[in-house]
Amino acid sequence: DVKVTQSSRYLVKRTGEKVFLECVQDMDHENMFWYRQDPGLGLRLIYFSYDVKMKEKGDIPEGYSVSREKKERFSLILESASTNQTSMYLCASSFGGPLHFGNGTRLTVT
């Protein structure tokens, strides 16, 4: 079974802090994704990566950046956290098929 692990289940940060969300997958998948889930809006794609050191913007990249130095790890960075980035963040990986998701990180920015 594919395992996608997000390092934190819950995170509380202050406005203006730099925040790192980490994601690791164990199935050697090429593709990795970061989504955020908000009530009524479903899941929206922030960034994705098809290979090491490669990144592409999704639908809502503003205020975020990513890093993929190793194939199994994809990090989401909030350069300066703001209250409107309070959300559930979901990492996913795939190899040409349906996405496999981690359990999510609920981030609260106060």
Place this chain on the structure above:
Amino acid sequence: DQQVKQNSPSLSVQEGRISILNCDYTNSMFDYFLWYKKYPAEGPTFLISISSIKDKNEDGRFTVFLNKSAKHLSLHIVPSQPGDSAVYFCAASADNAGNMLTFGGGTRLMVKP
């Protein structure tokens, strides 16, 4: 503007009956559609998919129907079980592989014993 819409935020069904979850889309480039199921405190899990070359796909109690002319798909669960209670997300892709997904807002299904 949401390209994939699930107009019912919630649905309540009696155990043993049919659950029908609906999804509409606007982008005619979408050619692959998926349903994901999400329990609280867990990530979404893939349930069933359908390619635009088909109008029906079945997997056990789950059937997805696609009406391309109406840009509408639906998920039927028969018979519904209490363990099916979850949030269901419809998703669509234009790359025929399900990589770049656009999700609907989700429908919370409650199956009452």
